[in-house]
Amino acid sequence: MKRNVLVLGSTGSIGRSTLEVIRMHRSRFNVVGLSANANIELLMKQAKEFNVDMIAVSSPKGTVDKHEGIITGQNAQVELIRHTKPDIVLNGISGSAGFLPSLETVRMGITLAIANKESMVIGGRFIKEEAAKNDVQIIPVDSEHSAIFQCLRGEASNSVKRLILTASGGPFRDIPKEKLGGVTPEMALRHPTWSMGKRITIDSATMMNKGLEIIEASWLFDMDVKDIDVWIHPQSIIHSMVEFEDTSIKAQMGFPDMKIPISYALGWPFRLPTDLPSLEVSNVPAIEFFPPDPDRFPALGLARQAAAKPQLACIMNAADEVAVDAFLRRRIHFDQIIEIVEASMEGLYNEEIHSPEDIVMLDKKTREYTRKLIK
Ligand SMILES: NC(=O)c1ccc[n+]([C@@H]2O[C@H](COP(=O)([O-])OP(=O)(O)OC[C@H]3O[C@@H](n4cnc5c(N)ncnc54)[C@H](OP(=O)(O)O)[C@@H]3O)[C@@H](O)[C@H]2O)c1
Numbered sequence: 001m002k003r004n005v006l007v008l009g010s011t012g013s014i015g016r017s018t019l020e021v022i023r024m025h026r027s028r029f030n031v032v033g034l035s036a037n038a039n040i041e042l043l044m045k046q047a048k049e050f051n052v053d054m055i056a057v058s059s060p061k062g063t064v065d066k067h068e069g070i071i072t073g074q075n076a077q078v079e080l081i082r083h084t085k086p087d088i089v090l091n092g093i094s095g096s097a098g099f100l101p102s103l104e105t106v107r108m109g110i111t112l113a114i115a116n117k118e119s120m121v122i123g124g125r126f127i128k129e130e131a132a133k134n135d136v137q138i139i140p141v142d143s144e145h146s147a148i149f150q151c152l153r154g155e156a157s158n159s160v161k162r163l164i165l166t167a168s169g170g171p172f173r174d175i176p177k178e179k180l181g182g183v184t185p186e187m188a189l190r191h192p193t194w195s196m197g198k199r200i201t202i203d204s205a206t207m208m209n210k211g212l213e214i215i216e217a218s219w220l221f222d223m224d225v226k227d228i229d230v231w232i233h234p235q236s237i238i239h240s241m242v243e244f245e246d247t248s249i250k251a252q253m254g255f256p257d258m259k260i261p262i263s264y265a266l267g268w269p270f271r272l273p274t275d276l277p278s279l280e281v282s283n284v285p286a287i288e289f290f291p292p293d294p295d296r297f298p299a300l301g302l303a304r305q306a307a308a309k310p311q312l313a314c315i316m317n318a319a320d321e322v323a324v325d326a327f328l329r330r331r332i333h334f335d336q337i338i339e340i341v342e343a344s345m346e347g348l349y350n351e352e353i354h355s356p357e358d359i360v361m362l363d364k365k366t367r368e369y370t371r372k373l374i375k
Helices: 013-024 042-047 078-085 097-107 117-133 142-150 175-180 198-206 208-220 259-267 298-307 308-328 334-347 354-374
Strands: 003-007 029-036 055-057 070-072 086-092 113-114 138-140 160-167 229-233 238-244 249-253
Touching: 003 078, 013 029, 013 259, 029 042, 029 078, 029 298, 042 055, 055 078, 070 078, 078 097, 086 208, 086 259, 097 113, 097 138, 097 175, 097 308, 097 354, 113 117, 113 259, 117 138, 117 208, 117 249, 117 308, 138 142, 138 208, 138 238, 138 259, 142 160, 142 208, 142 238, 142 249, 142 259, 175 334, 198 208, 198 308, 208 298, 208 308, 208 334, 229 308, 249 259, 298 308, 298 334, 308 334, 308 354, 334 354
Parallel strands: 003 029, 003 086, 029 055, 055 070, 086 113, 113 138, 160 229
Antiparallel strands: 160 238, 238 249
16 A cells, blocks of 8 residues: 655755655655745656645745645645645654644644654644644654664663764864854855755754754653753764663664655655665774763753743744854854854743744744844
8 A cells, every 4th residue: 555645845855855765665655745935846846756736835936826736825834734634744844834734744643754853842742742632653754863763662661761862063073162153154054974954954063953852852752851862973873872771772873864764754664675775884984972062062051941941942943043044144153143042042031832823923923033133
């Protein structure tokens, strides 16, 4: 039986890798819908190749020749899920725009393969509640969380002692802290081991990405953030680890290629072959681990604070999205990104969240607040 797959954010890095995986396994998957924010040209091309009847584009550039099968507007992604009723949604949207689509997926009882970490960071509580209510499986796509998911397979949940997220440390792991202010967008976009979208690449350089992943892991695996460690592992071969009660540690290894966790999520509970060569362990360079420097990477400490209060996680994420965008437009320096995030968290500290609607409102309010701060 073919599985009907909906790929949200199909024009992005995760989306394109997902379609590469599906291209290799056409007999297993049927693509029922694709979506983008603005890139209608690539979206149409993908729709033609995969014979897709329904596409969604949230903010199309220019006029779209509207006809049956094209959904536009801010609610387009959610409407696409309702229309196509797939067996699995792979959410590869970047940023908080992925939250409502993730929530709708689990509300509809559909398996959620989640690359959009922001969904769990800002609305983990609501997504988990709906998933439990509707008995929905959430399968992580983020490589670290996929690694943990794989390590936990077959283990009793009460035997887990600690999660260990690995981090490449980004391109600025070794340059003196005083020089971070001079980092340009071009330098920050050159990630040493992974090829990804712009926001996550900049977030990897500030380590905000790892901060978001700590919160994502705490929701996905019901762990207290104090039991989630981060180790810098520059080779990006071990994607994360789990320590159990008896002190045994299980790790998942592989090439730093998102096709592996994407295949795992799409094929789960089975593994699908990929087109990658075998990883020859004897050729792997020395595997190293270092503790992250909290002074150089303040984003990790901020994220641990944010994990204690859902509203802070929402503010941290939205402020970071705005600050990263401002850095890419050369309006702020690299070392101001986290300063601005922290200032937004302080300024909006007393906001509260009681519903998914509150998250959407707070996300919007934070963006406005952060833009003013930057001005
Ligand atoms: N890339 C990776 O290797 C990787 C690894 C682990 C986790 N992730 C996570 O996966 C997610 C996607 O990352 P990415 O690197 O693939 O990002 P990306 O290359 O920037 O792609 C983002 C995708 O989302 C769409 N999009 C952006 N804003 C949207 C909006 N407001 N409404 C609807 N669609 C929107 C984009 O459409 P347009 O093309 O039209 O702009 C594009 O299809 C992020 O949450 C990231 O943290 C990525």
